[in-house]
Amino acid sequence: MFDWQFFVLLLSNGILIGLMYSLIALGFVLVYKATDAINFAQGEFVMIAGFVVAVAIAAYGAPLWLAVAVGLAGMIGFGFALERVMLRKLIGRPVIAVVMATIGLAAVLRGFGPLVWGAGTKSLPLPIPEEPVVLGPLFIPPIQLVGAGVSLLFLAAFSWFFLRSRRGIAMRAVADNQQVAMAMGINVERYFGLAWAMTGIVSALGGIVWGNLLGVDVQLSLVGLKVFPVVILGGLDSIPGAIVGGLIVGLVENMAAGYIDPYVGGGTKDFAPYVLMIIALMVRPYGIFGKAIIERI
């Protein structure tokens, strides 16, 4: 007998978690879209943002709005500084240079967080009720609703930004062709900085939402590993792709955890999205919404 209630529960949980993955993947896509750099430290960005907010609340007793403001401001500054100090120097270098630089950055951040703020898990309290919202057969933790809402809000905001605003159009021009954009009088480097700062914003929000859900410690950065299947499935340079990819990954991992785990003894959650990703890479290497690249010599 097929258990419908169990299925719907997995479905709703998958969708909400998936949207929360999308939020983090959004940061990844923004940077890739504008600067062609892949950010292997996305999970660490989220972790650092979580640390800042959690420590501001717990150790300094800051009210929530102030802590969030500090987190946002800190991550924006961090994004600008990072572009200025590290990534600008790597423009025009081979792919592996940028990949390795962000992997190095990930190591630095993973060491820096616990070194400065201690290795213990910190809680990040938000004024959201603990009791799940009951909707017929569904039990939905409110934090997941908030996370999914924030994610959708930012999807809309960034879509508007890229389609309508002057800066967003300039950033698309930079992403499309840096040299032509430069010739048109666009300050390319400033937009690179802006893209990293936007990633900082998204990471800060991701850090708050995920930090509340999982608690803040080094393990929080593992969320970053989930980003890769999301962006590969959706396409590395597509904002709607980040949302769709996030939904797919969220659903697949919840279904796998619900239906396959009992047979193989757990762990499929972290494994199934990657299998799906490999298949997607074979069939459609540039993702569902990604732009196929035509190579010339």
Added chain:
Amino acid sequence: MIHRESGLLKTSYQADMALYPLPIARWSIAVILVLAFLIVPLLLSDYYLSIINLISVAIVGALGLNVLVGYTGLVSIGHGAFMSVGAYTAANLAVRLDAPFWVSLPLGGLMAAAVGAVVGVPSLRIKGLYLAIATLAGQLIIEWTINHVTWISGGVQASIEVPRPSLFGIQISSQRGMYFFLLAFVVLAIVGVMNLMRTRVGRAFVAIRDQDIAAEIIGINIFRYKLLAFAISSFYAGVTGVLYTYYLGIANYEQYQITTSIDYLAMIIIGGLGSVQGAVFGAIFVTLLPIVIRIAMETFGGLLFSSGALLNIIPNLRLIVFGLLIIVFLIVEPEGLNRLWRNIRSYFRVWPFAY
């Protein structure tokens, strides 16, 4: 007598192709070999030999990864997993079939080569960032499989104990014995890569790295050579895994996680991509780094911090220094330690008469 070269005086192809064209280079190689085989094992204590043994294992792995990343230009974040494939293959062979190491070692390497080639299949269609992520997926999937299939991993804590390797009835169990055992493979690995790069295959790898579409147009079968690069590189990784397993006496997946893959990538980047010397320098540097940091913090850290704080500081400081070094080398000296070494050497080559 200080020898200096002047002019190109090669009269045969053989002389042109020589690995070490200058007498001084041949002499220094001889000196290094004498040092490595006679002086070092006689002078150093077991503790230092154990560090050198770790370096030896790392050199083999770094050389292999360099074939793929440095020479062929394909990124792999899955080498830790390929090592674990070699390690568990050899451990299973050694425990279940009582295979001696000279059987299990090449078989472990071949198994890793096969798995590596499969993981490398997407490299035909994708490259760069996408390939990096595909190999990352390979790493996670292999790790998960080994961890969850008890037939491979031996059940409890996914680790298998292996007997010490023996040769001609003599068991190699001391650090000094292990030193010679590993050193032999280091020499084999270095000679192997150096010669590989002089062959048609090696030239094809370099052509693919420099411009893969152009390489295809001049008649290089890209698919074959990319898979071959993955296979050769993974063979080295598999052998590294087997060597490490025999050295530790146990195969354990925790030694081959994603951080291991990153460590090896760091070695070849800090050492210098696409050079044998670079891989050796990088392996030495990255292996010594945590040891130096630990000793330094244990010696001087007590002046500033309490011993409880030090327990938190040492591993995190290692991560920070490690990451910073990768970034600094990428920005300041992309060709790594090998370039620094060349600069020093060419300075002294013309030393009193620099112009």
